[in-house]
Amino acid sequence: MNHEHPEFLWYNGKIVPWDNVTIHATVIPSLTSSVFEGIRAYWNPDEGRLYGFRFREHYERFADSIKLMRMNVPYSVDEFVDGSVETLRRNGHDSDAYLRPAAYSGHPHQGGQWMPDPDQVQDVFIHTKSWPSILTREDGIHCGFSSWTRIPDHILPPRIKCHANYANSRLASIETTINGYEGALILNMQGKVAEGPGACVMMVRRGKVITPPVTAGILESITRDTLIEISRDVLGLEVEERDIDRTELYVADEAFFCGTGMEVIPIASIDRYPLGDGQIGTLTLKIRSLYHDLVRGIDKRYAHWRIAI
Numbered sequence: 001m002n003h004e005h006p007e008f009l010w011y012n013g014k015i016v017p018w019d020n021v022t023i024h025a026t027v028i029p030s031l032t033s034s035v036f037e038g039i040r041a042y043w044n045p046d047e048g049r050l051y052g053f054r055f056r057e058h059y060e061r062f063a064d065s066i067k068l069m070r071m072n073v074p075y076s077v078d079e080f081v082d083g084s085v086e087t088l089r090r091n092g093h094d095s096d097a098y099l100r101p102a103a104y105s106g107h108p109h110q111g112g113q114w115m116p117d118p119d120q121v122q123d124v125f126i127h128t129k130s131w132p133s134i135l136t137r138e139d140g141i142h143c144g145f146s147s148w149t150r151i152p153d154h155i156l157p158p159r160i161k162c163h164a165n166y167a168n169s170r171l172a173s174i175e176t177t178i179n180g181y182e183g184a185l186i187l188n189m190q191g192k193v194a195e196g197p198g199a200c201v202m203m204v205r206r207g208k209v210i211t212p213p214v215t216a217g218i219l220e221s222i223t224r225d226t227l228i229e230i231s232r233d234v235l236g237l238e239v240e241e242r243d244i245d246r247t248e249l250y251v252a253d254e255a256f257f258c259g260t261g262m263e264v265i266p267i268a269s270i271d272r273y274p275l276g277d278g279q280i281g282t283l284t285l286k287i288r289s290l291y292h293d294l295v296r297g298i299d300k301r302y303a304h305w306r307i308a309i
Contacts, residue, residue, distance in 0.1 A: 038058075052085065139268065150218075184196055192212065202227065209231050237283065
């Protein structure tokens with residue numbers, strides 16, 4: 001395994017050497033409308049095996065983004081899943097891995113067009129790389145609310161995992177980093193909590209797990225869906241999907257970000273209000289520990305979420 005870059009990518013339905021996948025510089029302006037996904041595969045050291053986690057659900061969301069952007073992509077969810085498994089195998093991943101599929105217009109003449117040519121097929125690649133998990137992190141992060149407002153569905157839908165949408169998240173991240181925080185939280189146009197850049201937020205208050213609904217201006221997160229299900233069905237916790245006020249987070253007992261890239265990251269403080277005692281909360285730790293064991297195949301439940309690579 002080349003740890004600088006993989007040997008192969010999946011490109012337009014075929015496994016292709018890394019150096020053979022290139023675009024012309026004039027394509028770059030059109031890439032802001034490209035759609036993408038972030039997917040993880042986890043190494044089980046006891047079995048010496050890699051497990052892909054919820055590939056199908058990620059590619060169903062990828063297909064939704066492609067549809068909403070009116071892109072012409074001739075590959076099915078099954079082809080994306082099979083291509084991901086084959087690419088991971090060909091690249092010989094023997095540690096935690098991350099997959100980045102993307103669909104984009106690779107044709108220079110389309111760079112200035114708002115409406116893609118319906119007869120022109122878009123290019124798709126699946127890139128894999130080694131990326132260690134941070135699920136055993138021993139401390140929480142200090143966060144602040146950004147002054148930027150989360151983009152709403154009727155302006156630029158967060159439901160679409162599109163590079164253009166992530167400019168909103170980038171502005172929020174830059175601002176809160178300059179202000180001395182490690183993470184950002186963003187309010188929607190109704191003044192309610194939406195999410196963080198690249199991650200949903202969940203809080204624990206008086207024994208309940210509470211998270212904003214998918215209509216609050218958030219990405220329809222696969223990780224969020226996973227944690228809701230295992231919190232209810234395995235841990236027996238009450239979970240509410242409802243609007244959250246900014247001040248509710250200040251007085252929460254616990255809170256954490258969740259997402260494929262961020263996994264489950266505890267939040268120690270928000271706008272310098274400590275949450276609980278500032279340490280990783282009891283329920284956060286239970287949820288994170290269960291998630292860790294499920295994604296690696298240590299806990300054999302929810303086998304339909306995992307693919308053995």
